Amino acid sequence: MQIRLLKSKLHMATVTHTELEYHGSITIDRDLMDAVGLLPYEQVLVANCNNGTRGETYVIEGKRGSGVIQMNGALARMAQPRDRMIVMSFAFVTRTEAGRHHPQVAILNEQNQIVEQWTADIE
Numbered sequence: 001m002q003i004r005l006l007k008s009k010l011h012m013a014t015v016t017h018t019e020l021e022y023h024g025s026i027t028i029d030r031d032l033m034d035a036v037g038l039l040p041y042e043q044v045l046v047a048n049c050n051n052g053t054r055g056e057t058y059v060i061e062g063k064r065g066s067g068v069i070q071m072n073g074a075l076a077r078m079a080q081p082r083d084r085m086i087v088m089s090f091a092f093v094t095r096t097e098a099g100r101h102h103p104q105v106a107i108l109n110e111q112n113q114i115v116e117q118w119t120a121d122i123e
Contacts, residue, residue, distance in 0.1 A: 006103040007091040008036035012049065012068075013108050015083045017070040024073030026087065032069075036104040036115055042089055046075065049082040067112035082110075085110040 010032055017027075026046060028038065037071050038044070042060045047054045062068035069087075071079045079085065093101055107116040 002092040002094055003098060004090045004092055005098060005101055006088060008038050008087075009103060010036060010038075010085075010087040011105060011107045012066065013069045013072055013085045013087055014110050014112055015079045015081050016068050016112070017081060018076035018079060019070060019072045020076040022072035022076070024075065025057050025060045026052060026075060027060045027068055027070035027072060028087070029062045029066050029068050029112065030064045032067075032106065032108075032114070033059065033061065035106045035117060035119075037119075038087075038089060045088045045090070046071075046078075047086040047088070048079050049086065050080075051078070051083070054077040064071045069112060087112040 026044065038059050041058050043056060043058055047052060048078050055078055057075050105118045106114045109115045
């Protein structure tokens with residue numbers, strides 16, 4: 001049996017842009033992606049801390065060092081620039097793997113800089 005656990009989390013990311021006229025997704029600074037082990041096109045759950053909305057999409061790689069967190073397509077309707085978001089991805093693991101699994105988490109400030117980080121190797 002496999003269970004679904006948190007794999008990666010960007011906590012309190014600040015939306016920098018929204019782009020309604022786009023095919024969908026969330027654009028994330030590649031440095032932030034690397035910090036928590038997110039991959040291009042990986043499915044994520046996005047939660048808006050300002051208004052409580054949630055949505056699923058996939059990650060598009062943004063320019064390194066840009067701090068970009070851009071909501072694209074339909075998800076652009078769930079956020080405004082400066083809204084604070086939680087971006088989460090999940091992994092399926094066996095119960096044995098679950099005992100040694102640790103998610104990669106980065107807590108961000110309002111400029112999308114990492115202020116705290118917990119990391120571990122993800123198998």
